[in-house]
Amino acid sequence: MSQELIQAVMVLTKQKGFAPEVIFESLEAALLQAYRKEPTSNPDAYVVIDRETGDYKVMAKKQVVETVELPETEISLLEARKIDKRFEIGDVVEVDVTPANFGRSAAHTAKQMLIQRLKEAERSVVYEEYYSREGDIITGVITRVEGKNVFINLGKTEAILPPTEQIATETYREGDRIKCYIVEVKKTTKGPQIMISRTHPGLLKRLFELEVPEIYEGVVELKSVAREPGMRSKIAVYSRDENVDPVGACVGPKGQRVQHIVDELHDEKIDIVKWDEDPAIYIANSLSPAKVVSVDVSEEEKSSYVVVPDYQLSLAIGKAGQNARLAAKLTNWKIDIKSETQAAEEPFTGFGNAEDGE
Incomplete structure (x- = not known):
């Protein structure tokens, strides 16, 4: 199982993007759960996997005693001194307690547990990634339209654009790339649930922040947004530098900056006013x-x-x-x-x- 284990870890590292250590730790935990199903398992046992060879051992701490009454947690002085002659009564020894028949059955059990743990870890990674992007814009590809719901592939997961967050004047087609605003990310048993919107005022705000360097740099501040999605919007802007015209910065040379945003919102008219x-x-x-x-x-x-x-x-x-x-x-x-x-x-x-x- 040793070389197969190392290969499996490398494959998962490439496919799922996990650090090898995360996979090794998950596998150690899975093997430990498999070991605990053994009738004579030590309650304080732990599993160690060699990161180079893939060899693994179940280790446990046992107390050195004169006469062994609880073999799961105790070791005789004679046996302890076979490990190290310096051990005395009362000392604690780390002992290899890997069951003789542990290999095949443990591998099967550990595989199932590892798959489950990695799924949970993957969901957690995806959740953290998108949770950190609440209030941001994300680009996805429309994969399908079912009823009034639009399903969008974000890369690592899928999000649903519900009818209430769709612009009434827009048509959504399979294969189209689309920008959406991440309203909220919730953790569920089936993975992260990502609430996205095309109608949220935050979408317009973030589009201007991306398109106008002066806003991104903090020279121009976007004070307020009012929006009737797909129809018309107004934004109020203010400049912290008297030499910078906030309206002109947002309009851009020959109106290019605001036009890019109008195009993204499919001809939604935008009034830019000075706060x-x-x-x-x-x-x-x-x-x-x-x-x-x-x-x-x-x-x-x-x-x-x-x-x-x-x-x-x-x-x-x-x-x-x-x-x-x-x-x-x-x-x-x-x-x-x-x-x-x-x-x-x-x-x-x-x-x-x-x-x-x-």
Whole structure:
């Protein structure tokens, strides 16, 4: 079994990517479990495998006594001194207790146990790898579509993209490469369960971090994201360096950076606005591409009253209220939008009745 053992360890090392020591330790534990099924097994025994030759021994500590009453845990002085003449009564001796018929039956039992242990170890390795990537983007290949669920091969495991995390306007085809956001990784008896998404705002955030060096380097900060997946999104950015334009950095030369992200999200429109610590300025920016005449704000109520030119009202509100809705999500402020004519006919009197602009 010795050379076969070494070969098996090498094969597993290459195929599964485990360190040889992990496999040897698992095999020692499996052999020990097989040994403990022996009727005269020593409860304190342990297994040692020679990493070079593959030879293994079951070793146990026995106490040196005058008269042996418990052969599983005791050894006579005469036998102990055959190992080393210096042993005395009361000393503890490490003895080879490998059963004579241990080889074939132990190998079979150990093989089954090793397979189980390696499966568990593999699941644990995969879990740790993907758990450490929660909140990150991962690229996979669509292997199949069953019902409304999309199964994606991530390399070492498979993830399911459920209908609730799919973009309604996208079509998912077998063989397509796709980027997804890892929402959560759970440990189960069948291996790691990886929750992925195409709709999560974090996907857009991470795409910008990957595409824009200034964000990755920390010069430009992505402050907020508001998204209606597959339709339109808004992001608010801020520059820590007054010489760096945060919006320009995200747009990129000839619009290439943002275009790469739009392409990845299959033509989802993206508005990039400049964040400002002054809420009035920030709210005005968030309504881009509409131009704003004035903004009144109530810090206490987190409400704002915005006036826009008459010809900009429909643009500011957006189709089905989308632009105003995304601006409210982006800023986390209530936004009440009025045209200049409406503002003149109904002058602003305070924030008691301001509503979400949609």
